[in-house]
Amino acid sequence: MSVLDAETTATIRASLEQVFVGEPSAITDALGELGWSEVVEADPVTAQTLLFGAQGRALAASRLLDEVALAALDEGFTVDRTAVAYGDILLGAVEDVDTIVLLDVDRAAVATAADAGTHVRSSSGFDPGGSWQVLDRAEVPSVPLELDPDAVAAAVAAVRLALTAEIIGACETALEMCVRHTTAREQYGRPLATFQVVRHALAESHAAVELTRATLTGAQDADPALAPLAARVAKHRAGATHALVMRHAIQVHGAMGLTLESDVHRAVTRAAALDSLMGSHHHLARQLGHDLVSGAQPPLPIVEI
Amino acid sequence: MNPSNVAGQAADHREFAKQLHAELAVPTSPDESDRYARWRNTRYATEEEQIAADAQLMAELNGSGWNRFGWPAEVGGLGGDVRHRAVLYEELAAAGLAIPQPTLLLETLGPPLVKFAPALAADLLPRALAGAEWWGQGFSEPEAGSDLASLRTRAVRDGDHYVVSGQKLWTSHGDTASRYVCLVRTGTPESRHRGLSMIVIDRDLPGVTVRPIAIASGRNKLAEVYFDEVRVGVDRLVGTENGGWAVATYLLQFERSVYAWQSAATAFGRFRALVDAAKQNSQADGLVSRIGALYADLVTLRARSAATLRRLADGAPVGPEASIDKIALARVEIGLYDLAAELHGTDFLFGDSAEMNEWRDEWWYSRSATILGGSAEVQRTILADHVLGLPKETVR
Ligand SMILES: Cc1cc2nc3c(=O)[nH]c(=O)nc-3n(C[C@H](O)[C@H](O)[C@H](O)COP(=O)(O)OP(=O)(O)OC[C@H]3O[C@@H](n4cnc5c(N)ncnc54)[C@H](O)[C@@H]3O)c2cc1C
Numbered sequence: 231m232s233v234l235d236a237e238t239t240a241t242i243r244a245s246l247e248q249v250f251v252g253e254p255s256a257i258t259d260a261l262g263e264l265g266w267s268e269v270v271e272a273d274p275v276t277a278q279t280l281l282f283g284a285q286g287r288a289l290a291a292s293r294l295l296d297e298v299a300l301a302a303l304d305e306g307f308t309v310d311r312t313a314v315a316y317g318d319i320l321l322g323a324v325e326d327v328d329t330i331v332l333l334d335v336d337r338a339a340v341a342t343a344a345d346a347g348t349h350v351r352s353s354s355g356f357d358p359g360g361s362w363q364v365l366d367r368a369e370v371p372s373v374p375l376e377l378d379p380d381a382v383a384a385a386v387a388a389v390r391l392a393l394t395a396e397i398i399g400a401c402e403t404a405l406e407m408c409v410r411h412t413t414a415r416e417q418y419g420r421p422l423a424t425f426q427v428v429r430h431a432l433a434e435s436h437a438a439v440e441l442t443r444a445t446l447t448g449a450q451d452a453d454p455a456l457a458p459l460a461a462r463v464a465k466h467r468a469g470a471t472h473a474l475v476m477r478h479a480i481q482v483h484g485a486m487g488l489t490l491e492s493d494v495h496r497a498v499t500r501a502a503a504l505d506s507l508m509g510s511h512h513h514l515a516r517q518l519g520h521d522l523v524s525g526a527q528p529p530l531p532i533v534e535i
Numbered sequence: 536m537n538p539s540n541v542a543g544q545a546a547d548h549r550e551f552a553k554q555l556h557a558e559l560a561v562p563t564s565p566d567e568s569d570r571y572a573r574w575r576n577t578r579y580a581t582e583e584e585q586i587a588a589d590a591q592l593m594a595e596l597n598g599s600g601w602n603r604f605g606w607p608a609e610v611g612g613l614g615g616d617v618r619h620r621a622v623l624y625e626e627l628a629a630a631g632l633a634i635p636q637p638t639l640l641l642e643t644l645g646p647p648l649v650k651f652a653p654a655l656a657a658d659l660l661p662r663a664l665a666g667a668e669w670w671g672q673g674f675s676e677p678e679a680g681s682d683l684a685s686l687r688t689r690a691v692r693d694g695d696h697y698v699v700s701g702q703k704l705w706t707s708h709g710d711t712a713s714r715y716v717c718l719v720r721t722g723t724p725e726s727r728h729r730g731l732s733m734i735v736i737d738r739d740l741p742g743v744t745v746r747p748i749a750i751a752s753g754r755n756k757l758a759e760v761y762f763d764e765v766r767v768g769v770d771r772l773v774g775t776e777n778g779g780w781a782v783a784t785y786l787l788q789f790e791r792s793v794y795a796w797q798s799a800a801t802a803f804g805r806f807r808a809l810v811d812a813a814k815q816n817s818q819a820d821g822l823v824s825r826i827g828a829l830y831a832d833l834v835t836l837r838a839r840s841a842a843t844l845r846r847l848a849d850g851a852p853v854g855p856e857a858s859i860d861k862i863a864l865a866r867v868e869i870g871l872y873d874l875a876a877e878l879h880g881t882d883f884l885f886g887d888s889a890e891m892n893e894w895r896d897e898w899w900y901s902r903s904a905t906i907l908g909g910s911a912e913v914q915r916t917i918l919a920d921h922v923l924g925l926p927k928e929t930v931r
Contacts, residue, residue, distance in 0.1 A: 409924075413925065413926060420929055423925040423926050424925075425928075429915065429919035429925055430912065430916070430919065432925065433914075433915035433916070433917075433918035433919045434862070434915060436923055437859045437863070440859050441835050441839055441859060441862075442835075444835065444838040444842050445831075445835045448834065448835075448841070460834075463830070463831045463834045463835075466831045467831055467835055470828070470831075512824065514827070515824045515827040515831065516820065516823060516827060517827065518826075518831060519822075519823035519826035519827030519830070522826055522827065522830060523814055523818060523823055523826060528807070528810075529803070529807050529830055531834070532838075533834060535618050535622060535841045
């Protein structure tokens with residue numbers, strides 16, 4: 231549970247808005263000005279949720295997630311010299327680093343940036359606004375990191391929780407756009423938001439976002455031994471929520487929602503990319519189910535009152 | 536054995552959970568008898584047998600004090616808060632002792648009684664906790680379902696009595712309950728929610744008639760209750776005359792949140808049984824994914840519900856956002872029993888084992904998750920109006 235009170239949390243949340251308006255390269259400085267290290271010291275868990283929530287709301291791209299992964303691996307890698315590939319996806323260009331950690335759900339390896347260099351391309355795929363890079367892993371020689379499997383699981387869990395917080399943020403932004411648009415735009419002589427189908431779509435989206443938030447908090451408070459499982463559940467919930475919220479977001483915007491003129495597409499594409507990192511919600515549901523049916527773990531309640 | 540260190544347990548629900556868990560565990564030594572044996576994983580053929588057995592379990596728990604935690608001393612409780620009650624339900628479900636049916640309504644009706652009618656609560660609650668009686672909730676009427684504020688059952692003041700006439704419908708446990716906590720009209724017919732009062736009406740008063748209603752499983756889950764010029768003392772009022780809506784609003788936060796927690800505890804046990812069943816045969820990929828997604832839904836429901844209960848325990852009001860708990864609950868209930876039906880396939884439809892009978896009964900009851908206590912649509916409208924602040928629906 232958070233040690234920061236509600237008021238402090240709200241203040242921090244508001245000041246974080248400013249951090250993500252500028253260039254990604256300015257984030258570190260902006261956080262420094264804000265005295266971010268003190269917040270992290272006071273309550274690292276809440277700090278991470280707030281930070282990634284703000285990045286999500288801003289639909290901003292950065293390599294903050296790499297810091298989370300590298301800190302959790304605790305192998306002495308630093309973000310200024312090391313980038314992380316989540317499966318075959320990197321968060322940014324690799325020119326500035328000399329090492330790449332290849333993180334998978336069950337193992338980790340390292341490659342040199344020099345070896346990887348020519349096998350990395352900027353993604354112009356579904357989320358062209360992001361700074362995503364795709365690594366052709368088959369072409370890149372790598373050395374396995376000899377790690378305790380628990381250490382890899384802990385790093386994956388930390389990444390999944392950060393992604394959950396970020397997806398919540400992106401969904402909040404999409405939902406705010408929906409509320410604004412449907413309140414302002416009129417058809418049949420009344421605001422769209424007076425039509426029950428529209429109202430219910432947004433209410434459902436709001437419920438999904440809040441339920442994701444509760445699941446995230448539940449996972450953060452879970453017994454450490456359950457952290458990997460709890461993080462899997464949370465990331466699944468976030469991904470499923472993104473699917474619901476973005477489907478409604480496009481629909482209630484009408485034609486405008488499909489265009490580059492509205493910002494809806496930015497939320498849609500960014501959240502989809504975040505869902506895919508370290509296991510999409512479909513993938514995680516299948517895995518959770520498979521583990522239950524194969525008896526790998528009994529159904530554990532995870533959350534205690 | 537009585538709970539030892541009552542003050543310590545009242546102050547710390549986790550400590551209470553530990554003690555209760557040990558109390559309810561099946562004894563491992565053959566010298567010790569299991570005092571809960573008769574209730575463990577027992578299935579009853581009728582609703583009436585079930586509720587009677589559940590009441591006996593409450594008497595047992597009450598005699599040793601275990602179900603008095605979470606209630607204030609003024610009503611016979613041992614202190615602690617709603618989290619203690621949550622612990623009780625969870626541990627009962629985990630020990631294969633079904634959550635006693637009367638507590639579903641006690642959790643809805645008890646807290647408003649304690650707050651708005653302390654004298655009445657001091658009189659009635661100890662009996663309810665002891666399983667000596669249970670209560671029905673008389674809100675819905677033939678013409679007042681989702682639109683509760685249109686209800687018509689009238690209560691007319693006559694000296695120190697109200698004379699009550701009208702009909703309540705869909706009263707859970709209505710045929711076996713001793714009393715009904717009813718929302719009645721004390722204002723003008725047009726007064727909507729401003730002219731309503733909450734009042735406790737004893738079933739044995741002259742003019743009260745009850746008819747059970749079976750749901751499609753054949754179980755008498757519900758009843759209709761008729762009031763024909765029933766004279767009820769004014770001391771039975773909960774809150775003030777025409778102040779019934781405030782009581783109902785207070786009540787709803789418990790109805791939507793504690794009920795969600797109770798349902799989650801039961802659903803978790805049922806989910807375990809379903810996973811065990813799924814292990815027996817190889818399952819299609821689609822079903823495996825749904826098992827995984829349902830598990831996540833259950834964890835989400837618990838996470839949300841636990842957070843809400845903690846807020847209630849802190850004395851923070853839980854307003855319209857309790858609709859989110861209800862939405863999460865409905866998702867689990869509908870998902871779980873649909874999955875059970877699909878997994879058991881033709882056996883669910885045609886099998887005549889006790890197990891399949893139980894799944895079918897529960898499947899029917901699970902359909903109420905999107906209807907009772909405010910339908911799925913009503914919950915979404917509450918969120919749209921009061922949480923998202925969207926412009927109101929216009930009535931044409
Ligand atoms: C198992 C069970 C137990 C119950 N126990 C109790 C009890 O103990 N005490 C008690 O008082 N009541 C009880 N109820 C009654 C319950 O509260 C009502 O069923 C509920 O309020 C809905 O009313 P209704 O059934 O008349 O449906 P209606 O109000 O007729 O609604 C029918 C359908 O229309 C939809 N609808 C209605 N209005 C709107 C709207 N404005 N916008 C969109 N859709 C709308 C509803 O969502 C629903 O899908 C119980 C019901 C069940 C099923």
